[in-house]
Each structure stands twice: as C-alpha cells, then as structure tokens.
Amino acid sequence: MKKVYLSLGSNMGDTRANLKEAMDVLKTEMEITKVSSFYETEPVGYTDQDWFLNIVVEAYTCLEPLELLAFCQDVENKMKRVKTIRFGPRNIDVDILLYEDFSINQEVLTIPHPRMKERAFVLVPLYEIAPDLLIGKEPIADILKNLKGEQVRKLED
Numbered sequence: 001m002k003k004v005y006l007s008l009g010s011n012m013g014d015t016r017a018n019l020k021e022a023m024d025v026l027k028t029e030m031e032i033t034k035v036s037s038f039y040e041t042e043p044v045g046y047t048d049q050d051w052f053l054n055i056v057v058e059a060y061t062c063l064e065p066l067e068l069l070a071f072c073q074d075v076e077n078k079m080k081r082v083k084t085i086r087f088g089p090r091n092i093d094v095d096i097l098l099y100e101d102f103s104i105n106q107e108v109l110t111i112p113h114p115r116m117k118e119r120a121f122v123l124v125p126l127y128e129i130a131p132d133l134l135i136g137k138e139p140i141a142d143i144l145k146n147l148k149g150e151q152v153r154k155l156e157d
C-alpha cells in the first residue's frame with residue numbers, strides 16, 4: 001500500500017455533500033486514514049466565482065500513480081463533474097498532491113502537484129493533517145511560512 005495525499009474541492013451545488021460523496025467513492029479503492037477540516041477558500045486562478053469548500057485527505061492505496069489518476073477522474077465522472085473554464089467553477093475536483101516520495105513531471109501527471117506550493121487551499125489543510133511533511137526536500141511549515149496565499153477559513157465541526 002502506498003501513502004498518498006489528495007486535494008478535493010467544490011464550489012457548485014451542495015459543496016459539503018459533494019466532498020463527502022467523493023470520499024465515499026474514493027474509499028472503494030483506498031483506505032482514508034486522515035481527513036482535514038473543511039475550509040472555505042477564496043477562489044484562485046479565476047476570481048469571478050463562488051468561494052470553494054476544500055479538504056485534503058491522507059490515504060493508502062494499491063493503485064499505481066497513473067491508475068490513481070484514472071481513478072480520480074472516474075470519481076469526477078461518476079459525479080458527473082460539471083466544469084466550465086480552466087480554474088473555473090466545478091462541482092468536484094480531485095487532484096493528486098503527493099504519492100509516497102515519487103515524482104513525475106509529465107503533462108498528464110505531475111507529482112508533486114505543480115501548483116500545490118502556491119495554494120493556501122492545499123497547504124493549510126495539508127499542514128493540519130501532516131505538519132511534519134516534506135514536499136520535495138522542503139518542510140511544509142517553511143513553505144507555509146513564506147506563502148502569501150488566498151484567504152482560507154477553517155470551519156468548526
């Protein structure tokens with residue numbers, strides 16, 4: 001089993017229900033061992049849209065990296081992903097952040113996720129569940145300290 005971190009986001013429809021449904025489908029191929037709090041987050045990339053609800057999960061899976069990518073896309077397809085423009089509104093988005101200490105740099109799959117170090121909506125929930133994590137060789141705490149990211153608000157349970 002390989003340890004992975006995934007980012008889930010939604011800003012259309014019942015966003016909390018969408019994230020929960022995505023986790024239920026993910027559980028068919030992985031054991032989810034940690035789930036961050038839910039965070040309301042300012043949109044990044046394309047700002048004229050509703051705030052997102054984001055979480056990060058830690059999970060263990062037998063899927064190889066490209067199988068995991070295809071499975072994340074299956075989850076989105078199963079939920080009939082509505083997606084408009086790049087970085088725009090969507091009912092569900094499932095991205096691979098990290099896969100053990102594996103790295104790959106292809107257009108179809110880049111790990112670590114190519115934009116994760118600039119995104120508070122990824123780093124803040126990730127830090128909550130994995131404060132000692134290294135991203136590449138850098139401690140997540142150091143990356144977060146220097147981040148001038150978008151606003152994120154942790155929701156209480």
Ligand SMILES: Nc1ncnc2c1ncn2[C@@H]1O[C@H](COP(=O)(O)OP(=O)(O)OP(=O)(O)O)[C@@H](O)[C@H]1O
Nearest residue numbers: 086087093094095096097107108109110111113115
């Ligand atoms: N680590 C990764 N996780 C998920 N998709 C990836 C990853 N690396 C590359 N991709 C590729 O990115 C493509 C676009 O993914 P997607 O539609 O989710 O982008 P986006 O959500 O608009 O932007 P972003 O990736 O910045 O969140 C996918 O088809 C996939 O092949």
Ligand SMILES: Nc1nc2c(c(=O)[nH]1)N=C(CO)CN2
Nearest residue numbers: 009041042043044052087121
């Ligand atoms: N706050 C926030 N902004 C985003 C998000 C997301 O999940 N949260 N996903 C995007 C997909 O490209 C683009 N912008």
